[in-house]
Amino acid sequence: MKKVLVGLAIMLVATSFVFAAGTGEQGKSTKKQLMGVVTPSADHGFTAESIRHCEAQVKALAAANGFDYRFMTAAESGEQSNAVETILGMKPTVMVLWPVTGDELRSAAQSVMEAKVPLIVYDRFIEGLTPTAEISGDNVAIGEGAGRYFNDFFKADLAKGTVNYLEFKGDSSTVPMERTNGFLSTADKNFTLDQSFVTNWSQQTAMEQMENFLNTKSVAEIESIKAIWTHDDEIVFGIVEALKNYHGSAKINIRLINGVSAGMGFMDLFENSGLKGIDFMTYTFSPSMVRDAVDLGYKVMKGETLEKNYKVPTEMIDKTNFKAYMQSDMYKTRYSL
Incomplete structure (x- = not known):
């Protein structure tokens, strides 16, 4: 019995040593600072690229500056909420959150703020919540710029009457809302929306939606469409495939399709789309922007006050400047991994 008690005493001393190992002189904690990062899973190309850039930046900063991090991805809002709660239990110094859907992450985000942990929200905002800082590409500017571009491109047509167009949105988050509102604020009132689609950022879904439009609408309605306003390059790829596969009796009168992202694949459309008479335009929205969100988290760790x-500024890319853009630092950084 004495041996057992002695063994227990040794175990207790060892345990006490483990818990005390995190303290230094005068009981001061030597525990490293911790950055928590939660992002969506790689459900399409943009998020896949973003995740690579995000994790690379966290690793580089942690290695260079001696802090710890926990990086988690999740496909659904519920899974993201669980990831946030898991990291919150680790007592992070700061949290960087890229929500799948902002509204559904409100409770988890609120719990971070109630725990007095600085919160950086990236890309998809949470309406009604004011975190430490928000950062995103300039979605409103993208929409406004696209509206002005459409006005110039169809100037002669608009002077004669209406120009019918289709819209292909990303999802129901704040990002498409900002882009659509921006577009409507600058686009000529003679632009008439024929139909709007929600693609969930999927190339395959966009292709199927476009195919359905071409196969079910009247010849007159199909031929009336002169422009397609989309929220992402990958959506454009699906639309292009549908148009290339169309062999119906209607004449395709579409003359302009825009994207958002300005990725490598879109650059090929300017000279090799396989579609005659259709011009393309996109706005820069690089996956590498997420590095800026991580940088803001590190600034908080250093005690800096954030706005x-x-x-993140955006730039219009079309056939007149895409080759110069491909030589830019922005483009090279995007494909540096």
Whole structure:
């Protein structure tokens, strides 16, 4: 019995040593700072690229500056909420959150703020919540710029009457809302929306939606469409495939299709789309922007005070400047991994 008690005493001393190992002189904690990062899973090309850039930046900063991090991805809002709660239990110094859907992450985000942990929200915002800082591409500017571009491109047509167009949105988050509102604020009132689709950022879904439109609408309605306003390059790829596969009796009168992202695949459309008479335009929205969100998290760790809102500038890319853009630092950084 004495041997057992002695053994227990040794175990207790060892346990006490393990818990005390995190303290230094005068009981001061030597525990490293911890950055928590939660992102969506790689459900399409943009998020896959973003995740690579995000994790690379966290690793580089952690290695260079001696802090710890926990990086988690999740496909659904419920899984993201669980990831946030898991990291919150680790007592992070700061949290960087890229929500799948902002509204569904409100409770988890609120719990971070109630725990007095600085919160950086990236890309898809949470309406009604004011975190430490928000950062995203300038979605409103993208929409506004696209509206002005459409006005110039169809100037002669608009002078004669209406120009019918289709819209292909990403999802129901704040990102498409900002882009659509921006577009409507600058686009000529003679642009008439024929139909709007929600693609969930899927190339395959966009292709199926476009195919359904071409196969079910009247010849007159199909031929009336002159422009397609989309929220992402990958959506455009699906639309292009549907148009290339169309062999119906209607004449395709579409003359302009825009994207958002300005990725490598879109650059090929300017000279090799396989579609005659259709021009393309996109706006820069690089997956590498997420590095800026991580950088903001590190600034918080250093005790810096952040602004409430950050917008990453965007640039229009079309056939007149895409080759110069492909030589830019922005483009090279995007494909540096």
